[in-house]
Amino acid sequence: MSQLALVIDLNVCVGCHACVTSCKEWNTSGSAGPLADLMPYGRDPTGAFFNRVQTFEVGEYPNTQTVHFPKSCLHCEDPPCVPVCPTGASHKRASDGIVLVDYDKCIGCKYCSWACPYGVREIDPERKVMTKCTLCVDRIYDEALPAAERKPACVLACPTSARLFGDIHDPDSIVSQAIRDAAGYPLMPEWGTHPSNHYLPRRKTPMHIHEDELERVDNPLKVDGLLPKPAKSEPSLDDVMSW
Amino acid sequence: MRPDFSVLFLTTLIGVGQGLFLALFTVQLYALFGLLPPQDGHLFYAHGSLLALAFLVAGLVASFFHLGRPERAWRAAAMWRTSWLSREVIVLPALMGTVLLYGAAHLAGWRPVLASLPSGIAIDATVLLGGLGTLLAFALFLCTAMIYACLPFLREWASPLTVINFTLLGGASGFTLAAAFAGRVAPDLVRFFAGWAFVITLFGLAGRIASLVRNSRLRPKSTLQTAIGIKHPQIAQKSTGFMGGSFNTREFFHGRPAGMLRRVKWAFLITAFGVPLALQGACWSGAPEALLRLAFVVQFLGLLAERWFFFAQANHPQNLYYQAVA
Numbered sequence: 001m002s003q004l005a006l007v008i009d010l011n012v013c014v015g016c017h018a019c020v021t022s023c024k025e026w027n028t029s030g031s032a033g034p035l036a037d038l039m040p041y042g043r044d045p046t047g048a049f050f051n052r053v054q055t056f057e058v059g060e061y062p063n064t065q066t067v068h069f070p071k072s073c074l075h076c077e078d079p080p081c082v083p084v085c086p087t088g089a090s091h092k093r094a095s096d097g098i099v100l101v102d103y104d105k106c107i108g109c110k111y112c113s114w115a116c117p118y119g120v121r122e123i124d125p126e127r128k129v130m131t132k133c134t135l136c137v138d139r140i141y142d143e144a145l146p147a148a149e150r151k152p153a154c155v156l157a158c159p160t161s162a163r164l165f166g167d168i169h170d171p172d173s174i175v176s177q178a179i180r181d182a183a184g185y186p187l188m189p190e191w192g193t194h195p196s197n198h199y200l201p202r203r204k205t206p207m208h209i210h211e212d213e214l215e216r217v218d219n220p221l222k223v224d225g226l227l228p229k230p231a232k233s234e235p236s237l238d239d240v241m242s243w
Numbered sequence: 244m245r246p247d248f249s250v251l252f253l254t255t256l257i258g259v260g261q262g263l264f265l266a267l268f269t270v271q272l273y274a275l276f277g278l279l280p281p282q283d284g285h286l287f288y289a290h291g292s293l294l295a296l297a298f299l300v301a302g303l304v305a306s307f308f309h310l311g312r313p314e315r316a317w318r319a320a321a322m323w324r325t326s327w328l329s330r331e332v333i334v335l336p337a338l339m340g341t342v343l344l345y346g347a348a349h350l351a352g353w354r355p356v357l358a359s360l361p362s363g364i365a366i367d368a369t370v371l372l373g374g375l376g377t378l379l380a381f382a383l384f385l386c387t388a389m390i391y392a393c394l395p396f397l398r399e400w401a402s403p404l405t406v407i408n409f410t411l412l413g414g415a416s417g418f419t420l421a422a423a424f425a426g427r428v429a430p431d432l433v434r435f436f437a438g439w440a441f442v443i444t445l446f447g448l449a450g451r452i453a454s455l456v457r458n459s460r461l462r463p464k465s466t467l468q469t470a471i472g473i474k475h476p477q478i479a480q481k482s483t484g485f486m487g488g489s490f491n492t493r494e495f496f497h498g499r500p501a502g503m504l505r506r507v508k509w510a511f512l513i514t515a516f517g518v519p520l521a522l523q524g525a526c527w528s529g530a531p532e533a534l535l536r537l538a539f540v541v542q543f544l545g546l547l548a549e550r551w552f553f554f555a556q557a558n559h560p561q562n563l564y565y566q567a568v569a
Binding site for chain 1: 309312318325327390396464471487564
């Protein structure tokens, strides 16, 4: 059984919000109907988004790091939002592990959003049903699209390739390799939800400068002085070459 | 969490209905064993059941205001295997139906004897309906409270005290109403009900204080460190990713200053427990029964404040992601 998921590389994310806008664009144009976008130019705009990029400052000045943190549904392997749903609208697909809401069954009681510790479900203020990241389920299986584009909109939009998409149950997938190689971790592991989405931590990019890089051993200006001088009686280059 | 008035009214109103029904059937059981004089089926049980039913229906009506799509509410009975909310949606109408039948049986005098105890006491249909209703009333307390108590990361709620308090507070308000009701139709029961209301309110106060003490000692399990997975003691949010409000900034916080939380706590301790206890005690020792009507009104308002506090105090871990707008 596969489990599709995103792996988000915090080392690479620059916080440009391209994933946010592309997500909104794709999901407001789809067959499920528009995502609410109320008073977009007013004093207090609001609406439903599946994906947000938040910014945190880690450390104390001057030793700080600015961490941009994209947050969307983590498609937990043991999602607490699913069993609490009274209608069965909130469900986890057995085939690919995507957690979805059936908008035609949802009664808008908001109980699933209470049961999600990550706060990634947002009620649509116009349709009055719960909405959330679908991993672009209407896109990733669309055979009318070229194979390279059968990925979530946020993944395709990311200019720094901070978002990877794949099956974390397949040990050879790009996401499994990234989790293994770059120490990918889940959010709030204390609640036993086993999020499928993983985050790759900030990594130090160390630079080792060796003596010989500051003063090149093959510097032609220095080479003569470093090499042992041949004796006058020793064969010269001409002697060697002219056989 | 943001206290939604539809849910405050739902949980308090059905609590009164359940408690009142339990009070009515308690009298019938006492009367069955000859501990209290038998009551008039029409005046006492039928009218009492109607009153209990009215509270249950009012609670159900209030619950619809919580739904975004109330026209689909019937779907909520589907997932009773996993969802306490779904179980509540099934048990509440079942209790309403049983209370209706119980009242109707008393009204019509339909009391065919189904069995008799070895001591010769006849078990008739109303006893069976009453017993069934009692089971359903307790099941409904369990379902309603477990909706909140089953969410492990809402740690203020995730405790057996939630179930105990929903049961005791519903029972207390129901018995207070029963005492006020008896003042009108069965004056010889006023002391009986006032005494029980006093005892249940006292236990409710103990349970609620236990819950307040427990919650004041809670230490959060989730921190900003586990929320974003960065092991550093100093993390400050600089942006939530948007400047306007969203569902996440509105639904999970009561939006009032901390001082209001403290004031509401003292307000409900006085109005849901202190004042009713004094009035119930006074009526038990012979004060005019009109005070019981006052006791019920004060206690019901107090329980609304108690439920407001119950929601406002619960701190959802998703708030860790919404500490600073920008």
